Amino acid sequence: MITAKKFQLEELVARLQTFLIENHSSWLKLNFSKIYNSSFQTDFTALQNFCNDMIVKHPNLIFESKDFNTLPEAALVSIIQKDNLQLEESKVWDYVIQWGIAQNKNLPLNLDDWIEKDFQILKCTLQNCLPHIRYFQISNEHIMEKIYPYQQILEKQLVTDILKYSLSPDRSITSKILPSRNIFRITSSIITKEQASEITSWIDRKEVKYEINKNPYDFNLILRGSKDGFEKDVFWNLCNQKTNVVVVAKVKDKNEIIGGYNPIGWAKNSMEQYSNTNDSFIFSLKNRIIKNSILSRVKIPREAIFNHPYFGPNFGNDLYMKEGRLFCINEVKSYEKRIEKKCHLEIEDYEVFQISKRKNI
Template identity: 65%
Template structure:
């Protein structure tokens, strides 16, 4: 190894350590992209850091819009972990989803598959298949989920799986991997570790928003957040159509909306304590406690908090979806969002007025612990 190569490797290690120790919130907000990149560049420290998080919170990757583009080595490194907090049948489902996505030529309808199609899928998953705990999957899920894809398994393994469930006294030759070490967790109580399920905001953001809800001048400590943030809608997961919004959010109270503006560090949002009601489309709803905001994130160094000033026009019920004030901030029919000069709230939460595209948006229902 040359001196230059050694210095470069040392620099890479230092950079990874710096990011992990000093910018964990930034890493979380850009989690899937950073995770993918860490395997493309062989950043071992970042890989291990991310894998430890994924083991505890697998939805960060498995429910990510980038999941199907995950490098094979990354997927293998996840599913081989004994502490992956995910049911084995769901791991199987995600693995099949990933493998199918790597081969666009495969028919979308499994009934149309021929032997060649199963061979293609088996070849794509050859590094993943040995890490599935087949004997930890229930018999019902074996028949429902594994049986349709039995051709991608070695014949001996499939025969052993059948014997295991149908004739448990018969000897089998296949390796039986131990069950994963699933940790039984309880809902966090006040004072316990707080963890928000979000691809847009961090625990620190949630603590700041909670302090705004309670009109606190001092921001809550992350682990003393008095609220639960229950994710009820994510655009990239549930769909961006207005019908999806109304189906999941209609008449629900204490709603928090957060939006990631496309190709920027901007995170915008609003809190609506009384909810939206599709039945009253075209009508305003009154509250003194709603607010809209822009969060600190990346290059955005300061937050903007804008509380309602005209309570009678605080919330507008429109068929398009969520709306704060007299079109101060809200959703348009084409799935884009907008910010306009503030008529109902204290100040405008974005420098530029008008419509903008988003990467994603989420709606949480907030409730006291």
């Protein structure tokens, strides 16, 4: 491909890039940082776009790689200017500073030993990167901890505005405020962002799973068993009448996650009664043993959700939580199929989320 580029065989270069992306994406991922570096050094646009799409969703692929400090400046700029980069802004700043220092081997190791000339060297090195940092999205704590020690590499007016904004966000400033990065966040000790995106794809009945950065829902943690307790009263106190609820549970001693989605919620005032919905489902997420996730949608809507005074979350008695750490799976009744062969599963932990539409996506 490099030879084809050398002889300006652009059509062949384009075909070779497409072939690699469509047929050898796993190999590209295994050699990600090298491929990414090469794509910028030789201007392979299709490979650049492929890699950028991967980095947006999985920034650690490049930022945590051993080759990060050798990344071409153009590559770093192309990454940090992405609005949907799934990385907190204080981390973006950390990596940019790390990269800038790595380009200047003679800078003192200890920041306390830096003189004005050293800051000017770093400022010059990062002149094309610094405009893409979302300074006004960084917490006050991180401003003082991370930004302030390097204030000399920033324009004085920008430093003034950062401090002013941190104290009073409503006050007018002259510096440009870049839009917040469109980051999908979920506070879970059980499911990953990828798994959350799969669940929301089922909610919206999408045939193709949402990409992480395009997940249209926020996950607000309502309950975590290991923190709040596993008793039924805890569930009812925290989850009563909450709508659009996702329940996930980690099975003890197994790499298995089960759960369900309830759009209408559970209600204390409807004890020992079923609630009707066409949109609930239960599931078991894929793992090393289960190659594909198991999705089981409700087939008897009038028996989709059951409000039981002695149980926690209950999906029509097909999947429900008994007192303590026990989830039960009955024979198929209200839902399409079983999500687990065993009838009783002891869990390590479980979480309940209320989801809502994300803004600015």
